[in-house]
Amino acid sequence: MLPVTARNAKEQLRVTLRDVARLAGVHPGTASRALNEQTRSLVNAETAQRVLAAADELGYHPNPIARGLKTNRSYTVGVLIPDIENPLFPPIIRGIEDRLDQAGYTPVIANTENDAERERIDFRAMRARQVDGFITATARLDHELLDEVAGVGVPLVLVNRRVEDESLPSATADDRAGVRMAVDLLADLGHEHIAFLGGPTELSTGLQRKEGFIAGMQDRGLKPDPALVATGERFTLDEGQRLCHEAIESGRQFTAIVAGNDLMALGCYDALAEHGLACPGDVSVVGYNDMPFSDHFNPPMTTIRIPHYEIGRSAADLLLRLLEQGPDGSTQLVLEPTLVVRGSTAALDKK
Amino acid sequence: MLPVTARNAKEQLRVTLRDVARLAGVHPGTASRALNEQTRSLVNAETAQRVLAAADELGYHPNPIARGLKTNRSYTVGVLIPDIENPLFPPIIRGIEDRLDQAGYTPVIANTENDAERERIDFRAMRARQVDGFITATARLDHELLDEVAGVGVPLVLVNRRVEDESLPSATADDRAGVRMAVDLLADLGHEHIAFLGGPTELSTGLQRKEGFIAGMQDRGLKPDPALVATGERFTLDEGQRLCHEAIESGRQFTAIVAGNDLMALGCYDALAEHGLACPGDVSVVGYNDMPFSDHFNPPMTTIRIPHYEIGRSAADLLLRLLEQGPDGSTQLVLEPTLVVRGSTAALDKK
DNA sequence: ACGTTTGCCGCAAACGTTTGCACAAGCGCG
């Protein structure tokens, strides 16, 4: 036999549907119908009102676990992030979270550390947890995983990534256009020997930026030096640094760098400095993403701004549409990037 | 190796305990016992083996929702972060996630935007979602919320924050010691007029750093100028900038600043620059946290390093202990900070 | 030989919902 207070506390903790049904003088089933928007019409308006009042009085909140068991929905969505320490992602996450919250969904975030195996594990774990859908910024999705998703029919949208065949809905910025703006800026400043130190081409961001670079160069009548078009294995500072070192040590001549993203650009800063090269004095650098703080680096970074928050929000939006209205083709949402000129680029000093 | 992938994928959709039991030729109840570490001893070793094999063959993963319904546990913990865009937090989150994953728990992260109301909402929402415990970096916990937590008896640990009465377990760095190191450095460099531009004193981080500053100054025989000890409303760049402006415009003389955290220090950079003051030429600045990228700012920031990742990990550790072994007093885990000298501090130019 | 323990395991009742189905009024209509 429990002490009264303990029982009270316990019941306060867990006020169940049965309790509100009892208070309202109806059957739990009826209470359930009254509480749910969609089924409320099935019950007498007056009764519904009574149930709502009772629920309110008791401070009833449905147990999502029980509900989920019955409905196979968790009102939860998995969010896969490749590297949460990349400042690019927090704003995106914020966008996703805001939009999802608003619709009553809760994001469950996992950090895959850019590791395919870990990605797979997180993915499975989340599916086991019955997430209703996925938003992923890690588009290294191998086909096995893709099939798994498709086979189960769980909605998935990509954020800041795309897949080649455009079979998956996505919210991204126009990467090709973005780096063309970078190339244009550099060309306008008089640079002709421009290196591209990009990210892995298995990722759309890596591939499209590289393509954009090549195209942009050709448009300006410049010939990209194949030895100066490198692709790193990850979008990290270290990789940027490594690539930049290699470029310098290759002996090829260049006066500007278009980096795969801001992190890689930052790596270039380091490599340049280690070789006694000044930025932008000797070499101009432009990044990509305009991630938070890139205006505070040394020098302030010239980069391509993409609307982080909106991209996240849009991705969530896409997913919600999928969740609530079923598949409607795969929408490819692409937002416009803009050029932000700061201190890491300078006009070429003609000698 | 792997069985036929298609079948694997299909069956993974929903292979239930009943299926496993059937394949193993036992009752579902028995299968359940065999599958769970703690109850495995209740079933014949050979039978258990058979069940395990069956589970493996079918690729069985228990449905956490159903399990949670029965056991009142979700194997999920709520993580409350005040500002996910502050680079300090991602590494902490990573630490939390790593440790939690390892124990089979999933973190559910919410970003409270430093807003008390939103904090309350997130808190409630998570409780409704049956999280087993909380890790929170937002210690603005008002008493109502605290009572709520205590009343329900749901475990909670603070990360990078503490409460005055030490009634709540926490994992933090030694804030007092940290800023004393900052003061010592500055004093060693010859500075006597040092400003402290800190964060809100409702937060332990704000309060303790301020106290550490006063104590550190006194130890060095310096008298803090009350007009130069300011406390901002938030730990943000903007607040740092505002405070620094005010300090400069106050007309009081100072040659160094101890900032509440790296973000605020960055704000000081901006304010100083706007007033044509050089850092560290005219004014030295030291931050706090050594958050990612503070080595790449202009100038590279002198700051106090705290072990972000370990703090997160330790917090998770504390919570797990609470979860699995019940309350054992409130452990206050405090880790040691270290001084990182970079370019934002310089010896005072004696005139 | 006969209780009694012991070790395994099956049975079924939960956990808090949702939902198909049945059923009871009430009502209009022929």
Add this chain to the structure above:
DNA sequence: CGCGCTTGTGCAAACGTTTGCGGCAAACGT
């Protein structure tokens, strides 16, 4: 006045687990 139809509600069976209880052998003690 009975027929069918609508509207509102109750009933009970799920959803996939865990777990107390009891049963049934086999092993044991005397």
